[in-house]
Amino acid sequence: MAEPSTTLSPAPSSEAPAGRRAGLGDALRALELDTRMVGMIGALAIVWIGFDILTGGAFLTPRNLWNLSVQTASVAVMATGMVLVIVTRNIDLSVGSILGFTGMVVGVLQARILPELWGFEHPLTWVVAVLAAIAVGGAVGAVQGAVIAYLGVSSFIVTLGGLLVWRGAAWWVTTGQTVAPMDGLFKRLGGGFEGAIGAGPSWVVGIAAILLSVAAILVTRRRRAGFGFPVRPLWAEGVVILLVAAAIAGAVLVVNSYPLPIPVVRRMMETQGMSTDGGLPFVAHGFAIPVLMAVAVGVGMTFLSRRTRFGRYVFAIGGNPEAAELSGINTKRVMVMVFGLMGALCGLSACIATARLNAATNANGTLDELYVIAAAIIGGTSMAGGVGTILGAMLGAMVMQSLQSGMVLLGVDAPMQNIVVGLVLVAAVYVDTLYRRGLK
């Protein structure tokens, strides 16, 4: 790019600064970082630092960040599915209601049906409950998807109907009664101190994640080099690996510096027969189980959208539905699968939300559809279809939750919180529109 100007000037001294400037640009380009994603992370950093200053250092504490991650989990899980729905130029307004309905089903299953079968606190109760939630949610989603794909009713209408139908169905399961408490093991899916894995296992998870990321980066590099394609320079690969490793290790350090409450530690030690006389040790929370679930879903959904035929078809349909059809893709079946997947993820989120509340209520997940859609959109999913990333949507969910939790810390009234979140959503999409226009 700089060549024409440098060839005009014969003096080598004038070439040097131009070369250095190009060098910096080249360096950034060599990293092949997604500028949008960097922008999102930057926005999240601004929100976090801003709230930390406004609250006098109450925001960026291990405790608040840990809670923030747990509160984000349920919406983040659903947002990954919403990305695929919106990428195919559809919308799903029923996710909050599906969450409410499957939550009730799961509550009744583990608090009433399964105990009759094998008694309370059976070790398999939580497994059956989670599988049932995924199956029921998936079936509900697939039915809606079939109506959309095969009967040709627009997804807006079908899922608007679904919003009412499944909320009504949630009430019908127990005619409005709240079901509580949940199974002890199931409850761990919701976080809380029982739902945290502790310091040691957190390091194991963190180091495994770092090793897997490095392996993935290196395998990709080797395959590209094997085909003789251009690859990132080695130093750039090193920088990317360092960034990834630092982010994961940082997360482990944060969750491992949030101690369990004193009474909990005392009780734990007493049950293990240890003396509590000589002062209590520092026992860390470590990662919360719902957060690990959300991260696992994120990784799985990213794999699905990038590395499988299904994912390729989802994006192709979003880019040009007619072209996808003419390529011989069974677009209707893909649509049913997308909505089925969305429903299954709602089922999983229902487990997280029900476990966190330790109760199944028919109002669970009310308005979640709006947070989920907002998370996907803030995360860069285009309403025009064809564009969106799983990671972006999860970051979007994080931004939404950060705003809410920051305003709670500041003591902002609930109505004002809604106003701010609504304005941020519109502003985020406007900024995104500007960004896209800049690309063309």
Add this chain to the structure above:
Amino acid sequence: MSGLAMAVPAAAPLVEMRDVSIAFGGIKAVDSVSIDLYPGEVVGLLGHNGAGKSTLIKILSGAYAADHGEIRVNGEPVHIASPRDAKRCGIETIYQTLALADNVDAAANIFLGREKLTAWGTLDDHAMEAEARKVMGRLNPHFRRFKEPVKALSGGQRQSVAIARAIHFDARVLIMDEPTAALGPAETQQVGELVKQLKQEGIGIFLISHDIHDVFDLADRIHVMKNGKLVGTARVSDVTKDEVLGMIILGKCPPGAVPGPGAAA
């Protein structure tokens, strides 16, 4: 009739559509049309906008299902109900709209619906990119933008991607719907060269166009349609451009052409 058959050595046509009809809401878009195509032959399909040529060809490519009629490939009757069926018969189509998914890259478009998979069942993007580089190198040697969504490409580059997708999978029949409509003179010439090259490889090509000059340059024979009916069939050497214009506009069949059911009396 017999003159036509003698001119081509192969016994059975590569593709034959017999008495094909399709109606949309009572309007007969294609009405008892019969056309054929031999190996290594370029057949132009001419007609006004709305004459039914695109519809006819969409039946062959599997986008529409005919209400009536028969399709034969190498003399064998085949059932084409979807684009997948057509591709299985070796019939590939380059649509006028190009039918590209704008948001994914060239390799993803070339292999759309026919992805290469790794032993794990995941997409083998590297292998697909490698083959895409090979086939694109043949069509458009300067093409380098393999990592960008095709939305970012120029008209000619997008055209190359659409052509690459059609010829990469051993097509025996190639349908080109207005292949040069969006192209500049240099690119149009490039497409012309490609048509000649493919023809030498024994591929049969249906060339749909309303530019009669293009068709006269490239085609061996023409079929002319008007109001959903076949006006007539002629060897390009047996008719003049003016006569063909008469067929397109008036439906009038000149002496050098074999009249069809749609010929004006």
